[in-house]
Structures are given as structure tokens and as C-alpha cells.
Amino acid sequence: MKTLFVAPTRNAVGLTSTALGLARALERRGVRVAFFKPIAQTHETGTDDSVHFARTLLHASIPDPVPLDSAEEQLSRGQLEQLMEDVIALSRQAAQPAGSPQADVLVVEGLALGDRNGYAGSLNADLARNLEADVVLVTSLAGVTPAALADELEIVAQAYRRSDGSGLAGYMLNFVPRELDFGGLLAELRTRSRVLSSGELPLLGVIAQNAQLAEVRTLDVARYLGAELLNEGEAGLRRVTSTVVSARSVPKLAHLLTSGALVVTPGDREDVVMAASLAHQSGVPLAGLLFTSGSAPEDSIEKLCRAALTSTLPVLRVNTNSYDTASRLSRMESRVPHDDSERMERMLDYIADRVDVQLIGAKMGMGSGMTGGVPTLSAGDHERRLPPSAFRYELVQRARAANKRIVLPEGDEPRTVQAAIRCVERGIARCVLLASPDKVKAIAEGQGLTLPAALEIIDPESVRPRYVAPLVELRKSKGLSAPMAEAQLEDNVVLGTMMLSLGEVDGLVSGAVHTTANTVRPALQLIKTAPGASLVSSVFFMLMPEQVLVYGDAAINPNPNAEELADIAIQSADSALAFGITPRVAMLSYSTGESGAGEDVEKVKAATRLVQTRRPDLMVDGPLQYDAASVMSVGQQKAPGSAVAGRATVFIFPDLNTGNTTYKAVQRSAGVVAVGPMLQGLRKPVNDLSRGALVDDIVYTIALTAIQATQMESK
Template sequence: MSRTIMLIPIGSGVGVTSVSLGMVRAMERHGVVVNFFKPIAQPKSGDTGPERSTTIIRNATNILPPEPFTMQYAENLISSNQTSDLLEEVVARFKTGTSEADVVVVEGLVPTIKHPFANELNYQIAKAIGAEMVFVTHPSNDSSQQLKERIEIAVSAFGGHKNTRIIGCIINKVGAPLDDQDRTRPDLTEMFEMPSSKTNTNLEVLQMFGKSPLRILGCIPWNPSLVAPRARDLAEHLDAIIINKGDMDTRRLQSVTFCARSIPNMVEHFKPGSMLVTSGDRSDVIVSACLASMNGVKIGCLLLTGNYRPEPQVMRLCERAMETTGLPIMMISTNTWQTSVRLQSFNMEIPTDDAERIELVQDYVAGHVDKHWIETLTQGSTLPRKLSPPAFRYHLTELARAVNRRIVLPEGDEPRTVKAASLCVQRGIATPILLGNPDKIQLVAEQQGVKLTEGVVIIDPVTVREKYVAPMVELRKGKGLTEVVAREQLQDNVVLGTMMLAQDEVDGLVSGAVHTTANTIRPPLQLIKTAPGANLVSSIFFMLLPDQVLVYGDCAINPDPNAEQLADIAIQSADSAAAFGIEPKVAMISYSTGSSGSGSDVEKVREATKIAQERRPDLIIDGPLQYDAAIMENVAKSKAPDSPVAGKATVFIFPDLNTGNTTYKAVQRSAELISIGPMLQGMRKPVNDLSRGALVDDIVYTIALTAIQASQQQ
């Protein structure tokens, strides 16, 4: 039986859209079939596009929520005493648009001066659609007692404590900095910095867990990175002229500094994520900002005021910095004071096209919602569950947290790797060990705006290489390795990290952000060897489709496996899928389905299928199958109606590297989906390779995979 949860904001500025996004993500993580509904659109001043929450959900998930009614339409019916007609239409749209869901998250209206009827209408809608109500609030500057009283007043307006449909509250923005009007600070500028005592006073809200009149279903701390806009968002708000676009679409702004002082007194503000605002005729600031960028500091952007375009000779001097560092530079006509006023009116809400920020908000908020409550929402549901991408990523991080393994990262001074190491510690995924010069690693971290905590272990290779010479000679004595050659090979940090793994000083190794696949896997093949019973090393990719996760193997290691090897790859891949929560239904891919085709390539797949079935009768394996027959139910019905795999395959085994690698890249790029891998299978200890184009999150999840593999092998 499906359930409906309506989020009802208590007052304005509580961040109900962010909470809605997090609630949807929390459901997805647990494999819940979820939908979303915003009954009535409530555009804010300046909004000109479609309703924000509904559009963001559509863009960020595989959900297709029904359209909301416009505010004008709702107001016309309410003012004409036709509220009952409005409610009937809301119910009809709700039922037709969300009928296939386990849980529907409904976002209520925010009570404002323009919409004083919001609370009453929220209550009527909740009753009409049979929703359970969850209040959303923020502490403001209230003490825990004042917040308790505010929640009690809200409860009384919705039927009081006797109303069993009121099930709890979510407290958002705990610890947020506030302005003098008790509002969450609306701007980024340093002149609005609050004393630390004021920003921390509402942390008393944590005491609410003991005396809240309602069950607290989530307590979400303030996180400034959730409100960091892109440089392009500020440019659009200010109608700026772009002098150098650079990384304007991706650079995040976390602070604003007005450069009114001399350079020596401003240098400390030249830091990652800072928007530097200066008059366009301050050539000293422009050159200094470009120099800082050339030194690796990712300044958010440079904003030139007064309609002063930099002199041509200054532009020539800074040309290389603008071409190579991605520093966005923009110009506006207003003076510094007028600019500061305009910045205060900047809308800090999430743009509907900012996928990175939406993802960050969803994951962060979901991580602070009571997961035990989420699990209760679908008890008894008969709807089938798929391991969606959010559920898979959550499953990975939870498994990795539980085992807490040590993972060595040979590319220790590579910027993405440094960021990933920091994130792994923050999320408790693993203990990352960075190999590299400590001073260089710390410099890279500072340039990226990353703070490396004690949980990130840094090892200087120069200080430890010598102790691995003798063990390495012992491991390779059958190949005639000498101390001189071993010492030379250990100059390669991948070899050094592999020796640490061989000596059981770490649990796994992740490399490949700057090394080739061959550079990453050759040392482990020589020093770690294959696992007992494994005849070869193969690989899989986890393909994160919009509504489920598929496994592709082998797309990275074996160029042209024979039938025996292909059977091994199928069995390894099926076991890996099961180990990560994916029910393995293995499709042996070919250009022919069943007995419809012939040729050596098809015969190899047919023979491999037979071998794998005989070796592992417990697995569901079928082939040869064409890709469309393996994945599409309607095609499967005509091409392979009796197949236990066709139309519902979760593991796809390709006949050779050419087919597998081409298919994985074509699907990944054409569908713009995330793939995690390659994850190596068959090694005695886990070693995993990265794509050289890997993003920070790709590295984080590969580290998580490696930690889980290490736990399973031990």
C-alpha cells in the first residue's frame, strides 16, 4: 500500500525544496519507487521559468512528477469560493500522476505575506490526498524551548496532537549564519560575516531531540558549500560582460572580497572559490589574480567594476593565465558600492540546470534524514525494487564505512586524488594513504581549497623505498631480479604502493588518474598475482543507468578471450555483481541470438555459455544473446521468448575487448551516464584502475569498491 508524505514548511526560508530533494534521494537509496508532487507552483520574485522543485526533480532523477497548478489559477478559485473544486482537481492530478509509486513526496506551500492562505490550503490538500504530514522548519535564533513552542503552535493549526497524520518534523539549516533580521544570510560578502558566537547559538537545537513535541525525522546542519553558486550565475545576475569565460560554468563562489587595499594586504584573500571585486583600472589586482591562478590557486572569478576594461598591455601580460588556468573575468558598469548592493539581492536558490549542486544537496540532505524511518515507509509493499544509481552509491559507501580499509593512492599529489582522499575521510569510506612529497601534497590541497585532516595519511616515498628492496627481490627471485633493478623500479610509486599491498601494510590500491592501465596493473600482476582458483584477471564496469545499475565485463583487460576464459569472466562478473547487491542475470552477448546465427565468434560465445552453466549451475546464464534481446523485454519476447535472462539481464559479458570497450563508451557518452570502474577481478588482493578522465567522485567510489573487495577477500 503506497504512502504519501507531505512536507509542510513552518514559515519562509526553511529550505523546503532542498528537503524535498533530500527526501526523494533518501527513498531512492533504499530502492523505494518514489514520485514527487508540488500541487501548486509558488514562484519567487524573478522566477520566469517552470516551477522550480518539479523541474529540478525531473532534471536530476528518473522521476516524472505531475505538473503543478499555477498560483494564479489556485488564487482565482479560492477567491471565487471554489476551493473544493481546486481540491478535487489536485486529487485527480495526484492520483493519475503518481499511481505507480511506493511513496509520494508532496511539497506544500510556504506561508508568506502574498500567500496568507498557505497553511490552511496545505492542511486541506493533506486531508484530500490522505497524506501524512511532516513539518519543515529551521532554528532561526530561537532557543530549543522557543523552537519547541513554535512547532507546537504549528501542530495546533493542523488538528493538534490528536491528529495521527502528523508524524514528525525535519529541522533544516542548523547553525546557519543569520543577519540582523534573523534571516539566513542571503549573500556571500565578507562585510556580512557574523561573529562566531552568533553563528553557533542555534546549535542548541540539538537539545530538541529530548523534548520535541514531535519525532525529529531529520536534523540538517548548515553547509555553506550547498549554497555556493557558479560564476556564471553571478554573471547572469549582474548582467556582466564576459572578458574571459574560462571555467565560468563550473567554478564555485564561496566568498566575495572587495579589493580596496594594497596587494600585500589583499593576498590572504586570493584563495580558492573567492570572487575578487575590484575596479577595472586596478591593474595590480588583475595581474596578481592571474599570477595566483598560474600558481594553482583556483580563484572563483575576477569581477571588474566601473565599466573599466583592462588596458591592452595588461591583457597581453595576462593572456597565458587566461588561456590556461580557467580564471573567469567579467566586467560590469556599476561602482563597487552599487555592486555590493546588487550582490545582496542575488537569489541563492538552486538553479534548475545546476546538476552538480542539485546532486550535492540531495546526497547531503538524504544523509541527515532518519534512515530507519525511511525503511518503515515501504514495509509490506509488493512493488518490485531495482538497485537505482543513488541506491547503489549509498550501498557502496555504507559497505565501505562498515569495513574501514586502508587504500594506497600512488598518485598522491594529483589534484583530483587529493580531493578524493579528503572526501573519503569526511564520509568515513576508507583511510586513504597518499604517496608523495608531503609539502607538494599540502600545496596542492591548499590550491584546491581542500583541508587535509589527520585521517589522510601522507607517506614520503623517499623515506620508505629502501625497506621494500629486499622483499621485492624475494618475490621476484625466480625472474632474476637484482637489488639494483628493484631499487630503480621502486622509484615508480605504483610499484611502491604494490609492494605495500604485497606486505599487507595496506588493503588495496587505486591508480590510473595519470597512469595508463598497463602502468597500473603490470606491477600487481608481477608482485600480487591472481587469487587462488582464478585463471585470469578481468574487469567490470558498473553502468549507472537512470533507473538501475548494470554490470559490463570485460571492457578493459582481455583482448580476445577464448571460450574457457570467457566463461571465467562471466562467473567472476556474476559473483562481483552479487557481492555489490545486484542480482546476477548473465547475458553472453553476441551478434546473434540463440541458434539464429553461425560463425566462429558466435560458436565461442555459445561454448562459453555452456561451460559457465556447467561450472556454476546456481547462476542464471544464457547466450548467445544480442544486446537488444538481453535488455529490452519487447524484443526478448520475439527473439528469445524462453530465455530466463532475455529482457531482464543485469550482467552483460562481451565476446572481446573491442566489443566491450566500444559498447561501454558508446552507452556512457550517448546516454550521459556515470560508470564506475574498471574494477579488476581475479587478483589475490584488490587493485583498481581509473580512467585518466576520472572525476573526483569516480575516484571516491573506486576507493569504496576497493575497500569492499578487500573486506570480501579477507
Template sequence: MLIPVGVGVGVTSVSLGMVRAMERNGVNVNFFKPIAQPKTREKGAERSTAIIRQASNIIPPEPFTQAYAENLISANQIDDLLEGIVARFNSATSGAEIVVVEGLVPTSESPYATNVNYGIAKALDADMVFVTNPGSDTSQQLKERMEIACNNFGGLKNKRIIGCIINKVGAPIDEHEITRPDLTEMFDNKSDHSTNLEVLQMFGKSPLRILGCVPWNAPLVAPRARDLANHLNATIINEGDMDTRLGRVTFCARSIPNMVEHFNAGSLLVTSGDRSDVIVSACLAAMNGVKIGALLLTGGYQPEPQVLKLCEGAFATGLPVMLINSNTWQTSLALQSFNAEIPVDDSQRIELVQDYVAGHIDKHWIESLTAISARARRLSPPAFRYQLTEMARNANKRIVLPEGEEPRTIAAAAICAERGIARPVLLGNPEVIQRIASQQGVVLGESVEIFNPVEIQGKYVAPMVELRKGKGLTEVVAKEQLEDNVVLGTMMLANDEVDGLVSGAVNTTANTIRPPLQLIKTAPGYNLVSSIFFMLLPDQVLVYGDCAINPDPSAEQLADIAIQSAESAVAFGIEPRVAMISYSTGSSGSGSDVEKVREATKIAKERRPELIIDGPLQYDAAIMENVAKSKAPNSPVAGKATVFIFPDLNTGNTTYKAVQRSADLISIGPMLQGMAKPVNDLSRGALVDDIVYTIALTAIQAGQSK
């Protein structure tokens, strides 16, 4: 049970991080907020419960309303309240190994919070973890505050008090000791507020074990343009991209030359609606690629129609423009009162907060909570994504990105470098790359290498001619082909200057794969290159192959694909139980298509007798236990398959897209298999996160191939 010690400690964020940390370890976790505690004027579902439901596949029990709880407390019927809480807990969380329970925040409106929290902890027999923030306390003052908190819950002799989590270390606070970033600190991660370094001394002084220490991270409170529009009740002049993150605020009250330097990516520009010069200048910046966060017009002044006409090109870039009636001073006060809590519908920010907080909770403690569990675990999607990034970090590989001037690729490279997922190498004009990065508000650190293709193409002509001498390649043709960055990146890979290659955000699959097939070829023991997708179902991760490369594989090739896919599953922590998919199960059907699957199964078993594989199986028999009992009762795979091998590209591609879109789930891939060195293809509609995970996959493959 997470018990907040004071107001504004961020217990919801800590709850999110705790749940994510459990999920990463493959734990069947649930969440319970026993009593709702809405903020003033807050309507709808209880915030923590709604966010957990939005951000995961967990179905937490509904909390009791605050009014219901207060009626029982005021009537001296707290035992009835606790009985109801235990009943709801038991009925709704029975299948979970661990339940994270979020306690009440002790506010002036909830003076009963401490007593009720202690009662709930005892009623549920819960281990207690205090959640606090340092505020302006010294380490000694924080130690004393924690001792007082312990005394309210039975003292240090209470064995159920197991530790504390210190949140918001270094957060800006106001004179009332409440986390209250000013305009600069709220929207700009370059703030100069104290970092509370002294709080680290708590590790030596604390009466409790410190289970987590979460630094303040200003970007995590950066709102979307829509959040600010809702807060200000603004009129939308141009909707644009209302999901744009606002990283800082600039009040445009000076002349244009003195303000241009503040027209940056993610900036909220605030100006009077009659300042046509500022409006036009901001729009010019947007049309020149600067990703301005939003334009907020004050005073209720509608821009002139001719000015709006002039700005249509900027509006088309996605620039949000909003109008409010208050003046600039009133607007600044309204921005100060902006609620920095996570909106329930902001899935991107929820995900960032979960991962950030989870990364600052003691891993050894989390592992100790689950060490005694004997349940056979499925690899959950959060655990799989976490495992990908951890494995990639450990691999520490250099990955070349031939499409180095492509904006999504640049953003993904920055993320991979910052998180240590890989050491990206961008191919492209350095000036163009830096300009595009700046326009997106992306910082390319020292770990991102940039090579100008024109300057390095010459050194690969001779090695390329040597590799392709059997095909009669000449220097002239080699020079011409090396003008293609995918060919250039492939030669860097062939020469072991990089460890893997990722392309496809612009290039077709054929353009991405052809050069590696010519210059790197397949791995020893393999006759073809195939692909898999990792399908992140709500409670487990499945492998689908081949859904991207081979149109109509033979039985021998299908056996190759099955073996490659099983090996890939093992490499990524998934126990392979391989189902060879067909339109019939067992011996019930006939025809050339079924016979191909049957023969492929036989070949794969002969080549890899230790492999758990069966086929032909229909998809429902492979994945559903109740269907498997009737259609394939003796199959070692039916009902519990983790690797699905489709008979042809038509079936595989159609199935993966149908499952992905119908179930609204994430798929990662395609990941190519069978290449002598790792090369992976992207969808041309890939998002930045898709590219990041593909780079991670490639880095892991490179580490394993070594």
C-alpha cells in the same frame, strides 16, 4: 506531504533530500508540487518540479499555476481546485510506491496557504510532515510554534501528523528572522554565527517526532561564477571556468602586500577596474596555481589593453573576469541581495544538497515507510551510489594512491577521508602535495597519509627480490623499478601495509596492472584478471564485462569472466542473471564466434550450476522483455539480464561506450576482478568523482576478500 511552517524554511531542499533518501532505499518514488509558487520576477518552470526532473529520473506531474489556483480560491471554488489536484496526482503518480508532496509556503502574498495545504493533505489522504527552521527561537519557543502549527491541521489528535523536520539549524538570520548570510557567512564556512545548539533540546520537548535535523552548511550555498555574473548582469571580459565555486569574497581596497593572503582558492576578488596592480597580482597568483574563483571589476573601468595582454597567461588557466558599472559600495549591496536558492541548472549543487539533506533524515523512519512493500526492487543508481559509500565506510580500508601529486587524485583523497570512504595513502613529495592541495582549496585532514617515495623505497628492495627470485630479479634492478610509484604501492599492498591500490589517472592500464600481476598475481581458482563496468541506467544498475582487459578470451576464459562478474554483482547487491552476448540467439546462428560463446556458457554452467546464466543471446533479447518473448521464450535470463558478458574486448568496449554516451548515463569502472588483492585502474580522463567511487569499490573489494 511536506508542509512548510513559515517563510525561508528550505522546503525545496528538504523535498530533494526526501526523494534521495527514498531512492537510496530502492523505493519507486515520485514528487508532486500541486500549486506553483514562483518568486518575484521568476520565470520558467516551477522550481522544485524542475529541479527534481533535472536531478533524477522522476517525471513529476506539472503543478497548477498560482494564477489558476487563486482564481478558483477567490471564486470560492476550492473544491474544484482540490478535485483537479487529486485527478492530476492519480493520473501521473500511479506507479509510485511513495509520493513526496510539497506544500505551499505561507507568505504575505499567499495568506491562503495553510488552508489549502490542509485541504490538499486531506484530499490526497497524505501523512503530514512539518518543515521548519529554528531561526532565533529557543527550544521552548520552537516547541510552541510547532504546537500552533499542529492546531492549524487538526491538532495532535490528527493521526496523519507524523512529525517534523528541522532545517537550517545554525543558519545566520537577519532582523526579520529570515536566513540572510552576510558576505562572510554566505561565502565562507568559517563563519561565527550561532549554531543553535539549544535546538537539540527539542528532541525532548517536541510535541512531534523529529524526523530530521539538518544543520546549516555554508558551502552548499556557494554559487558558481556564472550565477553571480547573471545576478549582477556583468559583462564578461574573460569567460574562463564559469562553473568555479565562489567560497568567499574579498574587497581589494588595500595595498597589495596587505591583500595577498586573501588570494585563495575559490575567492571572489572585487576591485575597481582601474586597479591594474590588483589585476596583475591576481593573475600572477592564478598563473602560479592558485585557483582563484573569479575577478570582479567595478566602476565600469575597462582594464588597459596592455594590462589585458600581460594577463593572457592567467586567462588561459580559466580565471573568470567580469565587469560591472556600479561602484564598490553598490556592488556590496548587490551581493547582499544575491538569491542563494539552487539554480535549476546547477546539477552539481543539487546533487550535494540532495545527499546532504538525505543524510540527516531519520533512516529508521524511511525504512519503516517501505517495509511493507513486497515489490521486487531494482537497485536504482542513487541507491547503488549510496550503497557503495556505506559499504566502503563499513570496510574502513587503507588504499594507496601512487599518483599522489596528481591534482584530481589529491582532491579525491580529501573527499574519501572526509566522508570516511577510505583511509587514503598518497605517494609523493609532501611539500608538492600540500602546495597543490592549497592551490585547489583542498584540505588534507589527518586521515590522509602522505609518504615520500624516496624515503621508503629502500625497505622494499629485499622483499621484492624475494618475491621475484624465481625470475632472477637483482637488488639493482629492484631499486630501479621501485622508483616507479606503482611498483612501490604494489609492494606496500603485497606486504599487507595497505588494503588496495588505485592508479591510472596518469599511468596507462598496462603500467597499472603489470606490477600487481608480477608481485601479487591472481586469486586462487582464477587464471586471469578481467574487468567490469557498473552501468547506471535510469532505473537500474547493470554489469558489463569484460570491456577493458582481455582482447580475445577463449571459451574457458570467457566462462571465468562470467563467473567473476556474477560474483562481483552479488558482492554489490545486484542479483546476477548472466547473459552471454553474441550476434545470434540460441541455436539460430553458427560460426566460431557463436560457438565460443556457446561453449563458454556450457563451461560456466558446469562449474557453477547454481548460476542463472544463458547464451548465446543477442543484446536486445537479453535486455528487452518483448524481444525475449519471441527470440528466447524459455530463457531464464532473456529480457531480465543484469550481467552482460561480451565475447571480446572490441565488442565490450564499443558497446559500453555507445550505451554510456548515447544514453548520457554514468558508468563506474573498470573494476578489476581475479586479482589476489584489489587493484583498480582509472581512465586518464577520470573526474574526481570517478576516482572517489573507484576508491570506494577498491575498499569494498578489500573488505570482502578478507
């Protein structure tokens, strides 16, 4: 096992987010990562920030750190060695929790440097040495010149360098201005510092400033100011991007009432209150309305604006005047609250995108390899357990490489518009929205979004006529006439499917407002099944806390017979393999092995035998109950000697009722992201969405579709 110790060079360099982002970057590459905070950062009795987010977002099973009070007491008594023994014992627990395999890499976060812990720098060096760790230094350009930064890195590196010259993995540079001449900066740093010019301390990542990552929620503002929540609305969801103080007349500040604006005003500024209410009613998602000086609008104004003031718009009140309130807001710290996992998740992904993991691997003497076309670290010969972050990362990288054109028939659906914007901005796919351009623009503006120039919007009314003849030709055996074709093409899903059939796009994603039948029926009629496929089935990629599992079929086939169930299992196993998941196929039933009997059990037994005959290369077992398939201790008891029991990655349900109910129960009860359903067995990729799909669900389904298109082309 390798250990990385993440240490700051000075105060306020973004230590926690960088340490967690580094762990996320390693995890993405399929490395088994553990996280550890040896000593609590503060004297607070609650959970340490980094420990909380490691447990919540990295799903790491880690012990509590040594309380800061205890550590300081031991240091004051000269008991450094005892403290180190306590830390090492905890590190072993973190690296290998009970019943789990040992981690490949243990990421350790040191103490942040502050005004009252002058001992932290030397203690961090002792911790790194005792943990036999390679050190990643975290620094920033905030408040220092390049010359001062070079000196700082040179001095701090000496504290962590081992006697044999090893011990330095590299450094991360945070809070870099976007307009910086980066080449000039690196040249100046290397000229001034030997440890940088020699390559002993390589640059592992550059984290540019990003205002979006500092956006607090309206709820955080309320807590910070001790504000009274007159109307909570979406205070826990809306984020503050700007503060508008009502010092001017409404015509002079109306242009500032934009998405994310927090309007600070006395309640007796009726003109401002009405303007903010009108902006909200017009669809502008303001961060909130904050009344100062303990005031409130007159009853007549409150009644006039009640629809806005009692809706999703957060309304707050403080006793301080507007000037003092604005001054306090300007001093609000950027610490991420424990209940704002969304913001920290974005921060970790942002940092992980900018970490050079391969360089870290080279510095630590770890081998490098390739998994699914994406560079990975290989720190052992164990079978890869693909974690959710690695799955999502590889999904995006492979979709980018595919560069496919994906049509979205529900082009004016708000979630779909937002997903398409994200996909285009991140280079995931070339999205095509089927909708009126004016309507799409209005939806984007209502969400405070800007449509990228590369986002393609096609007005269905302008293109439908040219697909009439091709549709008639495709369906002539069914007696389809031109008027009938015109009527069918009024459905944008049919129109999009025709575009796919003619090769104008590479894939189709629908279902945010349409049923599965509405999405699948045109595909079966116009795209048809792939050669060798006897049916179309589906899988969900379930992003469980520790790994990605495959559920099939939970969307298409109501009651498959044994032959069909075997086909679903083989298709699902191949899909798992195509997306980097080692398939261990569990054929599910209410009975395990020979413990039960009945028609349903016999069907699963027959399907299992068919899979074993047709695909002897697959690890498959059944019938298995879900707990026997997923829990190691239960699997060993109920199906001893099975290569699948307790370790299944592909779960095949006996019917649609069971599959759909289970996936939704797991998704909603456990807070698991379910990507899909991804359809299997078609000649070209068409994928359905749940009508409850989130924007991220749509983004990842578009990425799946782009990758499928590449895979189908290669076949």
C-alpha cells in the same frame, strides 16, 4: 503505497531541497520512490524548480504540476474539490508512470509559504488530507527563538493531524547553527510542546548550516548583475566563497586573494588587477575578476596581464560602482539555477545523509530490513532495483565499516590528491599517497584544499630500499637480482603492489595517469590470482538513471574463448551480488537465440551453456542482443519466456573491443557515471582507473577496493 507530504511551517525554510533530499534518502535504502509537486510554485511559465531537479537528479518521471494560475482561478471560484480531483489524477500518474511498477513511497512537495499566497497553508493541509499522506513538517531556527519554534510546530501540527490522531510523520529542522547546544534546544522544545514531548511529531533530521551549499557560480553572479562577460573562462565551474572589494592597498588585501574569491575593483586599479592576475598565474583558483563603473585596465596593463585575463579566469564588467555592486551581491538570493545540477546534487546528498529513514519507516508502518549491511525500508516483495544513489550510499557506508588502508601510487596526481582528501574526510578509507609530501602540499594548496592530518603521505624515495629483498624473494624463480629489483621499484605502482603483497595495505588503486597494463602487470606478478580463479577480469558498475548495471569484461581480456567467457560471467555475477545487485546475466552477441550463426555466436552459446552447468543458481541467457537484454518490450518479442531478456543487470560482452567501446559510448553519450574497472580474480584487491576518471570516479573506486578487501578476507 505510502505517501509523504512535505510541508513548510513558514516562509524560507528550505522546502524544495528538503523534499528532494528526503526522496534521495529513501531511494538510497532501495525503496522505489516517486516524486510529485501538485501545484506549481510560481506563475513563471518555465518548469518548476522542484520538478526540474526531480527529473534531472532523481530521474523521476513525473507529470507537470497544476499551473498556479489555474489553481488560483479554481480556488477563487470555490472549485476546491475539482482542484483536488485534478491533483489526485496527477498523483496517480506520478506514482505509477505508464509501463512502470507502482512506487513504494510517493514524496509530495507542498507549496512554499510566501507574501502573496496566504491561502497556501490551508491548501497544503487539504492536499495532504486528500492524498491520504503522512506529513513531514519542514522548519528552521532562522529568526525564531526555541520557544517560538515550539509554539509554531504545535500550531501547524494541529492543521495536519487527522481526526484519529494520525497523519504526522515528523519534522525536519533546517539551518541549525553548528555551535548550537542541541541537547538544550530539544529539552526546551519538548518542555513547551505536547506534540513534541509525546513523540507524536518526532525529529526526523537536523540539517546544520553549510556555507559550501550556498556557493553560487561566477556565471550566476554575472546573470544576477547583468554583467558583461569579457572573458568567460570557467565561469560555469568556479564558485564564489568570498567577495574582495578593492578599498585597500594590495598589501592589505593580498591575503584575501584565495580560492573562490571574487575580486571587485574598478579597472583603473592597476595594482589590484595585476595582483589578481598574479594570484591566478600562481595557481590560485579565484572565482573571478569583476570590473566596476564600466571600466577596464589601461592597454599597457591589459597587455601585461593578458595571459591571465584571457585564460580560465572569468572576467566580468558592470556599470555600477564598487559600493553599489558589493551591496547588490550581498542581497543575491540563494536559489539554485536549473543548470547548476552539481550544487543541488551536493545539497541533496548532504540532506539525505541526515535523514532518519528508519524512524520514518516506523512511523508509516513500513517494515525494516537489511540490505548489504545497510538499514533499508522494505515496502514490498518486489525484486530490488538498486538505484545509483542507493548504490553510492551503500558503497560509502560499507567502506566506512571496512576501515581499510588503500595505497594510491599516483600520489601527486591532482585528481588523486583531491579524492584522497575526500575519502579521509568522509571516513571512506585510510588513504596512503605515494609522493613527495612537499609536492602533495603544493598541489593541495593550488586547488584551495587543506590536507587532513589523517591523510598519510609516504615519500617513495625514503622507503624503496626496504622492499628490494622481499621483491627479489618473490621473483627469484624469474632470476630477478637486487639491481633489477631496485630499478623496478622506481615505478610507484610496483612499490605500492609490494606494500599490498606484504600486507602493509589492504588494497591498491591506480590508473589516473598509468595504463591498465601498468596497473595490472605488477598485480599478476606479485599478488597473483585467487584460489580457483583461472583468469583476472573486470567489471564496470554503470550508474544508469534508474538502476546500477554491471558490464564485464570491458578492460582486461581482449578475445576470451568460451571457457574464459563463462568464467568472466560467473565472476561478474558474483560481483553484482556482492554489491547488492540481483544478477540476471545476459551473454551478449549480435544475434539473439537461434536467429544468427557464426563462430562468434557459437562461442557465446557455448559460454552460456557452461555457466548454466557450473552455476545452475544463476539466471543467465544468451546469446542476446543488447536491446533484447535491456528493453522489456524487445526482450519479450525476441526471447519470450526468458528470465533475463529485458531485465538484465549483468551484461557480458563477447570481447574487449565490444565491451570497452560500449561502456565509453554509454558513459559519455548518456552522461552515466562508470565506477571501475573493478578487477576480479586476484588474491588481493587492485583496481584500475580510466585516465579520464573524475574525482568522484576515484572516490568510489577506492570505496569499492575497501569493500573488496573485506570480502576477500571473509573468503
